[in-house]
Amino acid sequence: MITTTGLTKVYRTRGREVTALDGVDLHVREGEVYGVIGQSGAGKSSLIRCVNLLERPTAGTVTVAGQDLTALAGRGPRAGRELRQARSRIGMVFQHFNLLSSRTVQDNVELPLEILGNSGRERSRKALELLDLVGLADKAKAYPAQLSGGQKQRVGIARALAGDPKVLLSDEATSALDPETTRSILQLLRDLNRQLGLTVLLITHEMDVVKTICDSAALMEKGRIVESGTVSELLGTPGSELAAALFPVGGEASGDDRTVLDVTFHGEAATQPVISQLSRTYNIDISILGAAIDTVGGLQIGRMRIELPGRYEDNVVPIGFLREQGLQIDVLGREALLVKDGAQ
Amino acid sequence: MQPLLSQACWDTLYMVGWSTLIAVVGGLPLGILLVLTDRGGLLQNVLANKVIGQIVNIARSMPFIILMVALMTFTRWITGTTIGREAAIVPLAIGAIPFFARLVETAVREVDGGLVEAVQAMGGNTWTVVRKVLVPESLPSLIASTTTTIVALIGYSAMAGTVGAGGLGDIAIRYGYQRFETELMWITVAILAVVISLIQFAGDYAARSLHRRGGRSGPAPKLRLLKASTATSKTV
Structure with missing residues (x-):
């Protein structure tokens, strides 16, 4: 138009x-x-x-x-x-x-x-x-x-x-x-x-x-x-500034041995109760640090910041599970680590 | 004495009335043109703006009595004579046009540019902007400007006696000053004061009633007052 x-x-x-x-x-x-x-x-x-x-x-x-x-x-x-x-x-x-x-x-x-x-x-x-x-x-x-x-x-x-x-x-x-x-x-x-x-x-x-x-x-x-x-x-879109501003999620890791994930819901995956599935399947305790979720056209869209116990290395399998569900997962602090590795 | 004064009153009103009419008819478009041709205006034309502005400035800075003499040839060409009421109207009007044009310019500049933009967005052309926005929105100010012009013209018309146009000013000078008839002079002064007060009152009333009807929104002047009061309290 x-x-x-x-x-x-x-x-x-x-x-x-x-x-x-x-x-x-x-x-x-x-x-x-x-x-x-x-x-x-x-x-x-x-x-x-x-x-x-x-x-x-x-x-x-x-x-x-x-x-x-x-x-x-x-x-x-x-x-x-x-x-x-x-x-x-x-x-x-x-x-x-x-x-x-x-x-x-x-x-x-x-x-x-x-x-x-x-x-x-x-x-x-x-x-x-x-x-x-x-x-x-x-x-x-x-x-x-x-x-x-x-x-x-x-x-x-x-x-x-x-x-x-x-x-x-x-x-x-x-x-x-x-x-x-x-x-x-x-x-x-x-x-x-x-x-x-x-x-x-x-x-x-x-x-x-x-x-x-x-x-x-x-x-x-x-x-x-x-x-x-x-x-x-x-x-x-990974790293979208607009998405981050539209669906702001806050919250810091509560300890060193924790993994913080940003889960983005959009499309069909959002209709599944993935967080509770994750918890039951792997028997892990999940804390929700922050969430911004809206229902647009009957679909839930938004982002959620969750914390899993253990370091990233211990959580590779649960993260894989979430990705399989069609969710977009960003691991916090991970990019910074990768950059450091690259520099060395 | 009474026929003398009533004739003088009538002469003054006649001269001022006609010259105001001509000044408004001539000064309004000129003032609007000054705004439109200015930088960023709808008809931006820097050269035309400078030329019009210069002409207006020169005409404004000319003492009226000199303007009257300088325009004699022109006056004769228009009215066929350089003496009398009709002859005085020509320099009065020409002196008042640039005066009124500057007042119009100031009044029209006060109109919010957003309104012009809104009308343009509706598909209006420049003429529509002038007709539907610039003139109606500045009408209270334009009426106030007209009042100011009339009062100034009454002042100028006192000098018209030098070309035999009569009027109250002429009486005051010839009888009051030159023949020491102080009483007559005071009477003309009183009449002038009353006439000017009446005109000012009528003009203010008209402008205010228009303002109240449409009105700019109330808070603006209040805010200004607030600012002024905080400023003074700071200096104290």
Whole structure:
């Protein structure tokens, strides 16, 4: 639905060059919620603004719903008619809502329809319908200043949906909201994604957002996408930073003669009660040091840190058993040992 | 005395009214253009911005009485005369256009860039941004700017007497100053004070009622107050 290839954005200001995007390849499938996460300055904002060409990419292409937007861009800094039409089919919500304070809630939602040239009656019918969808039907005549942050963002979402978009871009939509409101807004986005088949590309710096609603995620650092994939794919990737952040497990070994394992559950294996099987089969006591497990689509995915008695050498067989069950096992402290051996 | 004063009042209002109208019609687009052509603006054009900015600066720094004399040829070309109320409107308006344009520029710059971005993301063009965002969102400030311009124009119009345009200022100078009729001078001063107060009050009221209706969200000014108070407490 959204594809970028080699997307590069370089800002030039008074002789200095800042590379915000450095060859970003992104692929968002139709109907999924895709989260791009990264720290501030990683290039997330530039990325999402390049998708609807609010920022002109320096190089690379952007394709949304089969349409190459970079080809529509034209030469000058101003957006031509075709690009503007394409933009009207891409909804966008913002961190600071960006509602016009001089207009009522309803008039704010009508604004994109005014731009599209719809008639007055059509506009108000559509606006009220959308306000009903986001649960704000009773606030149609209120001004944004009279609403709470969460309500404002709901208006922002209703407004973004006015042009019947297939794609919704969300620029840190929940970053200015408290945790409770964040959850309700994410829930709304999730519902819209399911009900309307809306493809959502969101950028955020909060891991919780990705964990709550994203089907796929990408980690951005210094203008590049470092990791990307579906949440389950990421979990299956050894050493994935995103997976570690999404499913953080803590806990240290309680003694020298212990083996600490990180067990990653994803796919079919997660349905088996492997830990108790392991305990019964080999008659060993297992301590759980930490775990982060979620149920996504009926499957348990997540990670668990467990401790087995004895050194690694004593536990080769149980570890083999776990691997046979299709689980991914990382032995803690093992890499460091191997590196040391290699150095010698 | 009374017909003299009422005629003078009427002359002042006539001159100020027309020149305000022209100043708004001319200054509003000029001020918006100053914002749009600026670096990072929607119609970024550094050269045009510099040229417009320079013209505005020169016109602003010119003392009004000199502007009036300098524009005489132009005034004659427009109105066919350099004497009288109509002739005074030309330099008044031309003096007020750049004045108002700068105020418009400041007001429009206050509009949150995010709103512009939002309208662009909806597929709006520059004209839509101006019509639906820049002007309506800065309307309270624009009204305040208009009030300031009217008050400034009343001040300028006092000098219009030098080209025989009449008005309250002219009465004050000719009768009050040159003929030592102090009483008449004080009366004109009082009338001017009342007129200016009324205009200021009406302008403030209009701006405030718009503000209250839409309003920027409450917390912002409060936060500023808080900051100011912590700053002062620190210095203490």
